[in-house]
Amino acid sequence: MRPENPAGRRRKQTVGSVYHCLYEARRGCTKAELAQELGLSLPTIYQSLSELIASGLVCYAGEQQSTGGRRPQSLKAVADARVAVGISLMDDRIRMVVTDLYLNELHYRNVKHKLMWQSESSAAFLAECLESFLNGSGVDRQKLLGVGIAFPGVITTDRARVLYAPTLGLRNVDPNSLTQRIPYPVFWENDATCGGKAEMFIRGDRDNMAYLSLEDGVGGAVLIGGKTYVGEHQRSGEFGHMCVEPAGLPCTCGKRGCLEAYCSAQRIRNTCGVSLDTFFEGLAQHVPEYELLWYDLLRHLSIGINNIHMALDCDVVLGGFLTEYLEPYLPQLHEYAAANNPFAANSDYLQMSVLRRHAVPLGASLYFIQRFLYGE
Template identity: 40%
Template sequence: MIPDARFAVGIELSSGSIRMVALDLKCNQLAFQQFARPFENTEPAARELAGRLEQFLDDGNLSRERLLGVGITVPGIVNADQTVIEYAPTARIGKMSSIWVNRYIPYPTFLDNDATCGGFAEWWNHAEMENLAYLSLSRGIGGAILVNGSAYDGDHHRSAEFGHMCIHPGGRVCNCGKRGCLEAYCSATRLSDDLHITLEDFFAGLSAGNPAYQNTWETYLDDLALAVSNIHTMLDCNVVIGGAFPQFLANYQGALEDRLSRLNPFTDDGDYVHFCRYHDRSICVGAALRYIAKFIAQV
């Protein structure tokens, strides 16, 4: 197979930015761009997105004739026929039509949940894992369940919304309006916005021995371990952590595994947790991979 015979584009729309990636048939990155632009489901934003895509293709000297399609993700639940964004609390969106997202893009497109695509990217690159649960830790928290590469969506297309699993009944208020959700305790904002610093600042201070950061981090790891242990207990599969955190978490894998071993009701193992390979690009990579996987299956 000639890697550059075809390529696909993945676009991640989030509450803070737009990421675009182009991958060839061997999943080599051909181009990547990121823009500071919060997700909006409006006609002006749709026109802007289409224009940015065309500029992205031009900047990367990417031939439209070889483009398989454009996968687009949003930070929320998308219904089965991709016509409605059911719920996107981090983007402050309730139920609304998705008509504007891809309206002006003149190529094959599909629309999906961000974490579902991130999970697919990690499954694709973990050949040793037949099944996995993907936990995405960013400004919001999402997830995906992959069974032999196919996403388990649930009856209402909202499975694996791990961010809204209650870990502290009656606790902190979540973006969804409920109390005690995992997202209120383990999203990226817990260690950045809530402290009026960046994630980089937090982990630099943690490495330097800042006692307040150390106390916050110990509590954070306790909450994260509880959530990961619950997911593993329910699904009995490997758990891959993705999103904004893995680049920082690697140095603390031992501390997380120790907590998981103590929580495991069956064995003393905690080595079922892994960190994603694409870091904060998993989502847009997974969106592009959907077209590549389909093409390869048909060859």
């Protein structure tokens, strides 16, 4: 391949900075504003814009009329110039989203199906399921950056092996056995890490955050300086297997007393034998059996939350689909958490996620969006 000449590289960088400026501005910028913001000449701005408009990444944001005559036209980044897919693999469900470059959810589908890893038929099913979702959503395959896949477990940094996924009952398996039929770039990530990254991306206003995900399993992510801290063995933020009750309830990991054993959605379903909707309807009507379990869950959750806060001294953000039901019980959870805090008589650090229900599949798509935007 012929090496790129310096002038070509500089032009590419200029086009990139014009694009990023428009992307960040969201509401649009005029050519004069771009020139001023980037310290570039107007002819340079014109040249970059014509390239960006031709490639479909940028468009005119609409002409504004004013009494004093025509205002200069502003330009904006086209949100769906590229799209990404996020898939969340759960024990008995597949959740899929299509997102645009601002992580807006364009389409969503939930398929009830138990995938068998390392099975040809499951690999075929997943690929067909994805194609049917893309067809139904009318996604232009030319715009599709890739498919991010979130799952509740630990994966090696090279994405070659799933080391451990207790809620799926897996150890040391090849993730590609499940995605080999998917004809797009694929990236695997831990589900709670996806949730945390999506939350951070949407909030965009903080550097440090611990994210605690309450779904069928319990997991988390530690984000420091805007980046995920993965740890020495990719096990950082495995809050679900932090002990909150020595010799307590058995956990899927084989140990006892883990946060996951107490605070997962699975515990509610398995103990009461009802769906979450039924459980929370019953709880609102004070069914004693449900109240007993729920307040025990909240007490253990508050221990876990406090432990995370003590270790990291940053906001703890609660996410995952269980949090959708949490709102009426937040004052109680705050009270339990504050009672555990030796340094302050409150629990202001405890916050609810903005994205709630679809944070995990949204976060799964984020890898391809960030790679496109920032080359990360």
